[in-house]
Each structure stands twice: as C-alpha cells, then as structure tokens.
Amino acid sequence: MGDARRYLQLESEFAMVHGQLDAPRIAYETYGTLNNDKDNVVLIFTGLSASAHVASNREDPSTGWWEDVVGPGKPIDTQRFFAVCVCSLGSFYGSTCPASTNPKTGRSYQLEFPTLTLEDVAHGAKCVVEALGIRRLHSVVGASMGGMSALAYALQYPASVATMLNISAGAHSQPFSIAMRSLQRELVCNDPAWRDGNYPTDAPPLEGMRLARKLGMISYRSAEEWQQRFGRERVTENTQAEARWAFGMDFEVESYLAARAQSFTSAFDANCYLYLSRAMDLFDAADHGGSVQAAMSRLRLDRATVLGVQSDFLFPPSQQRELKEAMEVESIPVNYEILPSIHGHDSFLVDMNRFRPAIAKHFID
Amino acid sequence: MGDARRYLQLESEFAMVHGQLDAPRIAYETYGTLNNDKDNVVLIFTGLSASAHVASNREDPSTGWWEDVVGPGKPIDTQRFFAVCVCSLGSFYGSTCPASTNPKTGRSYQLEFPTLTLEDVAHGAKCVVEALGIRRLHSVVGASMGGMSALAYALQYPASVATMLNISAGAHSQPFSIAMRSLQRELVCNDPAWRDGNYPTDAPPLEGMRLARKLGMISYRSAEEWQQRFGRERVTENTQAEARWAFGMDFEVESYLAARAQSFTSAFDANCYLYLSRAMDLFDAADHGGSVQAAMSRLRLDRATVLGVQSDFLFPPSQQRELKEAMEVESIPVNYEILPSIHGHDSFLVDMNRFRPAIAKHFID
Numbered sequence: 228m229g230d231a232r233r234y235l236q237l238e239s240e241f242a243m244v245h246g247q248l249d250a251p252r253i254a255y256e257t258y259g260t261l262n263n264d265k266d267n268v269v270l271i272f273t274g275l276s277a278s279a280h281v282a283s284n285r286e287d288p289s290t291g292w293w294e295d296v297v298g299p300g301k302p303i304d305t306q307r308f309f310a311v312c313v314c315s316l317g318s319f320y321g322s323t324c325p326a327s328t329n330p331k332t333g334r335s336y337q338l339e340f341p342t343l344t345l346e347d348v349a350h351g352a353k354c355v356v357e358a359l360g361i362r363r364l365h366s367v368v369g370a371s372m373g374g375m376s377a378l379a380y381a382l383q384y385p386a387s388v389a390t391m392l393n394i395s396a397g398a399h400s401q402p403f404s405i406a407m408r409s410l411q412r413e414l415v416c417n418d419p420a421w422r423d424g425n426y427p428t429d430a431p432p433l434e435g436m437r438l439a440r441k442l443g444m445i446s447y448r449s450a451e452e453w454q455q456r457f458g459r460e461r462v463t464e465n466t467q468a469e470a471r472w473a474f475g476m477d478f479e480v481e482s483y484l485a486a487r488a489q490s491f492t493s494a495f496d497a498n499c500y501l502y503l504s505r506a507m508d509l510f511d512a513a514d515h516g517g518s519v520q521a522a523m524s525r526l527r528l529d530r531a532t533v534l535g536v537q538s539d540f541l542f543p544p545s546q547q548r549e550l551k552e553a554m555e556v557e558s559i560p561v562n563y564e565i566l567p568s569i570h571g572h573d574s575f576l577v578d579m580n581r582f583r584p585a586i587a588k589h590f591i592d
Numbered sequence: 593m594g595d596a597r598r599y600l601q602l603e604s605e606f607a608m609v610h611g612q613l614d615a616p617r618i619a620y621e622t623y624g625t626l627n628n629d630k631d632n633v634v635l636i637f638t639g640l641s642a643s644a645h646v647a648s649n650r651e652d653p654s655t656g657w658w659e660d661v662v663g664p665g666k667p668i669d670t671q672r673f674f675a676v677c678v679c680s681l682g683s684f685y686g687s688t689c690p691a692s693t694n695p696k697t698g699r700s701y702q703l704e705f706p707t708l709t710l711e712d713v714a715h716g717a718k719c720v721v722e723a724l725g726i727r728r729l730h731s732v733v734g735a736s737m738g739g740m741s742a743l744a745y746a747l748q749y750p751a752s753v754a755t756m757l758n759i760s761a762g763a764h765s766q767p768f769s770i771a772m773r774s775l776q777r778e779l780v781c782n783d784p785a786w787r788d789g790n791y792p793t794d795a796p797p798l799e800g801m802r803l804a805r806k807l808g809m810i811s812y813r814s815a816e817e818w819q820q821r822f823g824r825e826r827v828t829e830n831t832q833a834e835a836r837w838a839f840g841m842d843f844e845v846e847s848y849l850a851a852r853a854q855s856f857t858s859a860f861d862a863n864c865y866l867y868l869s870r871a872m873d874l875f876d877a878a879d880h881g882g883s884v885q886a887a888m889s890r891l892r893l894d895r896a897t898v899l900g901v902q903s904d905f906l907f908p909p910s911q912q913r914e915l916k917e918a919m920e921v922e923s924i925p926v927n928y929e930i931l932p933s934i935h936g937h938d939s940f941l942v943d944m945n946r947f948r949p950a951i952a953k954h955f956i957d
Contacts, residue, residue, distance in 0.1 A: 385691050402822040402845035403815035409846045410806050414779075416839050417803065424839075438782065441775050442807070450768035450905060457767040459876060474781050474789075477873060480767035481774045501839050508842060511824060540815060540905065 232256050232286055232362075234280070234321065235355045243350070246341025249330045253351045254321025255279050258297055259305030265361050269303055269590075271312040272369035272376035278320035280311040296510040302587035308365065315376065316351035317343040317502045325498035326428075338424035343502040345372070349380035356387070363387045365489065365587065369586050370394035370575040372503065375510045378550075378586055382515040385527040392589045394534045394575050394582075395548030398512035398519045398553070404541045405508045407446045411439035412504055415497050419527060424498055432497050439500070440488040449538035449571035453480055473491040523553040530560040532589040534575075534582075537565055541572040547591035562588065597621050597651055599686065599689050608715070611706025614695045619679035619686025620644050621652075623662055624670030630726050633953075634668055635717060635740035636677040637734035639941075640868045641860055643685035645674030646677040660944040668747065673730065680741065680822040681716035682708040682867045689739070690863035691793075701788035701863075708867040710737070712874040714745035721752070728752045731954065735759035735940040736907065737868065740875045743915075744929050747880040750892040757954045759899045759947075763829035763877035763884045763918070769906045770873045772811045776804035777869055780862050789863055795841045797862050804865070805853040814903035814936035818845055888918040897954040899940075899947075902930055906937040 234252045241248045256279040261268065271281055273292070282291035297310050314322040317340070325340040332339070356364065367388050369377035374396025381388045400408075418435025420426055460479040467559045476482060486537050515522040531554055535547035544565045552565040566581045568574035577583050606613045621644040626633065629714045636646055638657070645748025647656035647663050660666045679687040682705070692704040697704070721729065732753050734742035739761025739882060746753045765773075785791055825844040880887040896919055900912035904948050909930045916928040931938035931946045940947050 339820070399824060401808070401815055402818035402824070402843065405843050406806075406810050406818070406845050406849055409841070409843075410803070410810065412839050413801065413806075417799065434782065438775070438779065441771075441778075445768070445771050445775065446737070450766055450908065453767035459764060459767075459878075474777050477870070478767065478770050478774075480771050484771055484774070505839070505842070513824075543815065548941070558645075 230358065232321075235358050241350070241354075243341050243347045244344045248323060251316065251323030251327075251351070252321075253316060253323070253355050255352075255355050256281065256284065256312050258282060258284060258312075259308050260309040261309040261359065261361070262277070265359075266363065266365060267308050267309045268318075268356070268359075268361050268364050269308045269366045269368055270356060270364050270377075270380070271297070271303075271310060271313060272348070272352065272367070272373035272380070273312065274371040274373050275500075275507065276491070278318070279312045279314040279375075280320075281310070281421060285578070289312045290478065292576065294374065295583060296586055302583050303368070308590070311355065311359070312369075313352040313355055315372075315503065317348065317499060317506065319496040319499040323426075324496065325502055325527070326496040335428075337498055337539060340455055340498070340502060342509075343506045345379040345506050346383060348376045348506070349383055351383055352376070352380060353387075363389055366390045366392055368392040368394075369396065371396055371572065372507050374542075375399075377456045378512055379510065381526055381528065382512060382522055388527070388587070389529050390527055391531045392534075393527075393547075393550065394586075395539055395542050395547075395572055397542050398550055399510060400508050401546065402545070403532070404446070407442065407541070408504045408508055410444050412501050414438040415501060416441065421497060424501075426497065431493075433492050436492045436495070436497050436500070437488045440491045441484050441570050444484055444487055446541050447571055447573040449569055450542070451538055451569045452571060455569070457483065486531065518558060519549065519553050522559045523559070526557065526559060528554070528559050530562070532562040532564075534563075534576075534585055534586075535565045536568045536571065536574040538569050539572045539574065597686075600723050602719060606715070608706050609709045613688060613706070616688030616692075616716070617686075618681060618688070618720050620717075620720050621649065621755060623644065623647060623649060623675040623677075624673055626674040626724065626726075630724075631728065631730060632673050633721070633724075633729050634673045634675045634727050634731045634733055635721060635729050635742075635745070636662070636675060637713070637732070637738035637745070638677065638680060638683070639736040639738050640865075640872065641856070642738075644677045644679040644684070645685075646675070647719075657941065660948060661951055667948050668733070668955060673955070676724070677718065678717040678720055680713040680737075680868065682713065682864060682871065684819070684864040685798065686862040687716065689818050689861065690789075690867055690953075691861040700709065700793075703863065705863070707874075708871045710741045710744040710871050711748060713741045713871070714748055717741070717745060718749055720754075728754055731755045731757055733757040733759075734775065735763065736761055736937065737872050739907075740764075740872065744875065744876055746891055746893065747877060747887055750890050753892070754894050755954070756891075756893055756896045757951065758912075758915065759951075760901055760907050760912075760937055761915075762874060762907050763887070763915055765873050766908070766911065769811075772807065772906070773869045773873055776807050777866050779803040779807065780866060781813050786862060789866075791862065796858075798857050801857045801862050801865065802853045803866075805856045806849050809849055809852055811906050812936055812938040814905070814934055816903055816934045817936060820934070821845075822848065822920075841869055884914065884918050885921060888922045888924070891918075891919070891922065891924060895927070897927040897950075899928075899950055901933045901936065901939040901943075902929045903934050904934075904937045904939065945953045
C-alpha cells in the first residue's frame with residue numbers, strides 16, 4: 228500500500244452528536260505500509276487549520292505540516308508504522324464541511340451544517356479506520372485541536388486504542404482561550420460580507436477572516452519569541468505608507484502580523500473556521516462520564532505521552548498536567564514533558580529540535 | 593486648598609514632540625492641602641481609560657478609580673500629602689484631545705491632532721505642577737500607561753522629582769502588547785462608522801470600539817482569574833438567544849465580555865482612544881539617551897518603588913525587573929515587588945488587599 232490521498236465516501240447517514248449528515252466523505256492520507264496484523268497504525272488528527280497532508284509523499288511532494296515528524300526514519304517512522312492522517316469532518320480540506328453541497332437541498336450547507344463537535348471529528352476518523360479493516364490503533368496522535376480530537380477518539384472507542392500521544396491540548400478549553408476564539412468568530416461574523424453565513428463562494432468575508440487570523444496569530448505564539456524576533460524594530464517608511472488602514476503601522480511586529488494574516492485568509496472557508504473553532508470550545512472530556520477523572524477511567528490505554536510547552540498560554544502546562552494526573556490515577560503510565568520552547572502554542576510546528584526527540588520517545592517500545 | 597476639579601487653561605502655544613497645540617487645557621483634580629514649603633506633592637498619572645477623578649471628594653462624591661489608595665488615612669494619605677491627578681493630554685475626560693475644537697479651524701481636531709506621545713502627557717502635567725507653584729514633587733506615581741507617563745515625567749524633568757512609584761509598566765511596550773493594541777486600533781478603524789476619523793459626535797464607531805474593548809479586556813485580566821471565575825459555566829438559553837451575533841454564545845465568559853465591552857463603548861471617544869493607545873506603543877525610555885540604561889542615568893531620584901504582578905502578560909514582571917535593575921546600576925535605591933495577584937494587568941485596580949500595603953510602603957519615610 229503506497230502513499231495516497233484518499234476519500235472515504237460513506238454511503239449512509241452519519242449520526243452526529245447534534246444532528247446528522249447524508250453520506251459525508253472523509254479525506255485522509257496514508258504513509259507507510261499496513262502490516263498483516265494491521266497493528267502498526269498511527270492515527271493522526273490535525274489542528275484547526277491543517278489538512279491531511281502531514282508530510283510529502285509520492286502523490287503530493289509538497290511539504291506537509293509535520294514534515295519533520297512523519298516519514299522514513301522520522302519520529303513516526305513510516306518504515307515501521309502505517310500513518311493515517313485524517314482531515315477533520317467540517318474542515319475545508321476535503322472532508323464534508325459547511326462549504327460542501329447538501330445533497331438534500333443542492334445548495335452548500337453553510338449554517339445548515341449541524342453543530343460540530345470533536346466527537347464527530349473522531350467519529351469520522353473511526354469510519355476511515357474501520358474501512359481500512361483496522362481493529363486497534365498502535366497510537367492515536369494529535370496536537371492542539373488534534374489533541375482534543377485524539378482524546379475524543381480514545382474516549383469513544385477505548386478498546387481500539389493502545390497508546391495516545393497528546394500534545395499542547397487539554398481535557399477542555401480554558402475560559403481565556405474560549406474568549407480569544409469567541410472574539411475571533413465574532414470578527415468574522417461582524418464582517419458584513421459574512422451575510423449570516425450565506426456569502427457567495429467568490430465573495431467571502433475576507434476582512435473578518437483577516438482580523439480573526441491576526442488575533443489567532445497573537446494567541447499561537449509567545450511574548451518572549453516576539454521580543455527576541457522583533458524587539459522594537461520599526462517598519463520602513465514604505466511599509467508604513469502601504470498600511471491598509473489609516474491610523475498607521477509603526478513596528479515590524481505589526482507588519483509581520485499583517486502579512487501572515489493576509490496569506491491565510493483566502494485559504495480557508497469562513498464557515499468551516501467558525502464550526503471548528505466552536506467545536507474546540509465545546510469539547511469537554513468531562514462530558515464522558517461527568518468529570519475529567521470519570522472520563523479517564525474509561526480509557527484502556529497501555530500508556531500515554533502528554534507533551535506541553537512552557538510558553539503556551541492557549542493550552543498552558545496546567546492543562547497537560549491535569550490530563551497526566553487524571554490518567555495516572557487510573558494507573559495509565561504517562562510520559563509527561565513540558566518543553567521549554569519559546570514559540571508558544573505553535574511550538575509543535577516550529578521547535579522541531581525539541582519536539583522530534585520528545586515524539587520519537589513515544590514510538591520506541 | 594480643598595478638593596477640586598480644575599482646568600489649567602494655557603494661554604499660548606504648547607509644543608509637542610511631533611507638533612503643537614494652540615492654548616490647550618489640562619484637567620486635573622487635587623486632594624488634600626499643599627503645605628507652605630510645597631514639598632508634599634504626589635503627582636498621579638492615569639491609565640489609558642481613567643479620568644483625573646482618582647477618588648471621591650467634596651465636589652464629586654462619586655467613587656474614583658483608585659478610591660482605596662487616595663484619601664485621608666489611605667496609602668496616599670491626603671492628611672499629609674497634596675495629591676494631584678492629571679487627566680492626560682489627549683484623553684477624553686476634560687483635557688484637550690482629538691475631540692476638542694481646534695481654535696484654528698473651529699472644527700474638532702480628529703486626526704489633525706498631532707501624534708501624541710507620553711512625553712507630551714508628562715509635559716501637560718508639568719504645566720499644571722508649575723501653575724501650582726510647585727518646584728519639586730515628593731512623588732510621581734502611575735500604573736500602566738500612567739507608569740510610563742510617570743517615567744517620561746522623571747526623564748524630562750529629573751531635578752523636579754524626588755521619588756517615583758511605578759506600577760505594572762516598563763521602559764517600553766513589548767511586541768506582544770504592541771500587537772494586541774495595534775489590532776485593537778485596527779478594529780476601530782475597520783468600522784465603516786469611523787470614517788477615517790471624521791465620524792460625527794452622534795454617530796461614533798461603536799461597533800469597532802466594542803470589539804476593541806473586548807480584546808482589551810482579554811489582555812487586562814489573566815487566564816487563571818477567568819478559570820476561577822467562570823470555569824466552563826454555560827450561559828442561560830435566554831442569554832444565548834439574545835446574543836448580538838448570529839453564531840451564538842455558549843459560555844459565561846463570552847457573556848461577561850459582551851456586557852463589559854458594551855458599557856465602556858459609549859464612554860470614550862474613539863480617536864482619543866487611538867491616540868493614547870498608539871502613544872503607549874511609541875513610548876521608549878531609550879529615546880532619552882540612546883538606551884534604557886542611559887535614560888536611567890538621567891534620573892535624579894532619591895529612591896523608587898517598582899511594582900508588578902505575576903499574572904500580568906501585557907507588562908510582564910521581566911519589564912519591571914529591567915527598570916529596577918537599570919535604576920540600581922545608577923545607584924537609585926529601589927523597592928521592587930512582584931505581587932502574586934491573579935488579576936493580570938488590572939490587578940492594581942482590583943487586588944487592593946495586596947496593592948494597598950505595597951503602595952503605602954512607598955509613602956512611609
């Protein structure tokens with residue numbers, strides 16, 4: 228079995244936590260070879276804005292979002308493991324999402340898409356895993372939203388997961404992060420071009436998405452990194468004159484944010500963004516049993532790795548510690564590490580010198 | 593001399609760092625009695641959104657923004673000190689500001705107001721101090737923007753300041769905080785009602801101000817406080833139905849932000865907010881001599897108190913430490929304390945049980 232971008236087209240109704248979809252499809256990519264016992268499978272969930280293209284492969288040689296992590300001889304070694312990266316249900320990168328056509332109406336779902344939960348995202352991945360004839364995963368892996376999706380998977384299908392690698396996530400989102408994301412969603416919805424979700428494909432709420440992305444960028448990195456990177460460096464007079472808004476731009480950090488926000492804005496559908504963002508807020512492991520502890524008692528993991536980052540203020544180390552402690556109460560051996568990266572929440576995408584060995588450790592057994 | 597709301601009306605031109613104003617006025621309030629030697633004066637600068645009404649007094653019995661700090665028997669004891677709180681130049685609460693009428697044109701300044709700096713704010717305060725016949729201050733005091741204004745004052749008029757109390761501020765703003773404030777300004781300017789600054793008095797950019805205020809609120813408090821306060825408490829169905837935007841509101845923290853932002857929005861002029869916010873970004877003590885250290889060498893303080901808060905991520909403790917260390921190199925005795933408050937940057941307005949004694953200590957000599 229080679230590298231491939233695949234779609235699982237479900238033929239029947241897909242039950243969601245808050246509704247249902249007619250015959251959705253789930254996009255995924257696979258890396259490496261499924262062995263005869265089908266017990267070398269690593270299922271990878273993505274963050275909010277990533278596709279299933281976790282690494283370059285024969286069909287798509289472009290660099291993946293975790294290029295340093297997945298591949299031959301890499302921490303998730305595809306000479307040994309069969310890695311499956313699933314595009315989240317509701318995401319714009321190939322799975323059925325609010326921008327997809329609703330077969331019932333012939334129009335795109337937009338806000339008629341049911342409220343999305345990470346349990347639904349996990350459910351979509353389970354369909355892929357079953358279609359591949361896989362009974363039990365070697366590992367379920369995810370960072371950020373992917374970490375919560377991995378947890379949702381292990382909570383819903385406890386018998387089919389042997390180990391979990393959970394990165395920069397938590398049992399739920401803290402109010403600070405909810406506030407940040409809620410404001411990002413409001414910035415999108417506040418753009419008149421959003422039109423209550425009914426924007427035409429060729430006239431999306433770019434301005435709202437741009438502002439939301441700026442706020443996202445601020446929350447994904449750390450003050451320390453920006454201090455080292457920008458200090459009080461000023462923009463050139465040219466940049467200042469080109470500022471898109473009238474009250475001016477003085478510092479390099481402002482110009483950096485503007486450039487990065489601009490490049491993301493056209494790549495992701497606004498309604499998909501809204502649904503996934505809210506799904507992160509809504510997720511709570513405690514829904515699986517009444518408390519985080521009760522939820523952890525459902526897991527049937529042989530072991531887990533829980534990683535976090537000192538400078539992450541979106542999912543701060545206290546949240547990884549909570550997960551780790553609750554698992555240990557249930558006698559799950561946990562390898563727990565808080566890395567001293569300065570890149571904030573995004574460190575798992577950036578500080579590969581620290582993350583490569585920490586991830587590799589999970590797969591040496 | 594009793595308690596009073598006063599205005600200093602300057603008769604001539606006022607030179608700013610980047611321009612000039614014709615005969616501006618500076619609003620201020622005084623508390624306590626100026627002694628014969630005029631050496632019991634405490635000059636207080638405000639944060640970005642506070643007025644000169646630091647405490648209740650005979651003329652205005654309404655609660656002031658630092659009611660617990662200024663008054664008879666309080667940390668800044670008005671039975672002993674003559675406290676002067678100055679409304680910053682450019683602020684909407686009584687001093688000449690972008691919303692004031694430009695005597696040259698008969699219209700309000702709006703964006704014709706020169707770029708504002710905290711050096712100008714300090715200069716305005718100096719005019720008040722001189723008009724009162726005061727040669728040397730016992731103390732210059734400020735928190736947040738007020739702390740940087742106090743520093744600007746001591747740097748511009750070193751011989752006329754005996755001690756400084758500097759709270760939750762720094763020698764300059766870090767890139768993270770600039771990014772936060774820059775985005776807040778962009779949210780205001782992005783509101784079509786802003787009209788490039790030329791909005792009519794009765795149709796200000798309320799929506800942009802509301803969004804900016806929400807982001808401000810997020811940066812003023814701390815994740816820890818919100819965790820304790822809101823956890824994952826849900827809004828009632830009624831609140832959810834009343835949400836002002838279509839994509840819904842699920843959590844109490846969202847409802848709290850919405851309510852608080854709404855109440856601020858109509859109280860402060862948008863252009864004034866933009867000017868003051870940018871002045872905070874532009875301030876850099878290093879402009880006074882080439883480096884922070886060179887700037888500190890200009891000070892002629894007998895002593896200083898530098899206070900900060902563990903959970904403040906807008907002006908984190910590293911910034912107060914930088915100030916303290918640079919002052920100590922110049923042989924200024926510094927009382928330095930980082931308080932374990934959980935209320936973030938706003939702690940100086942909220943956690944009075946910790947701040948009262950820390951402030952009082954500065955005035956026991």
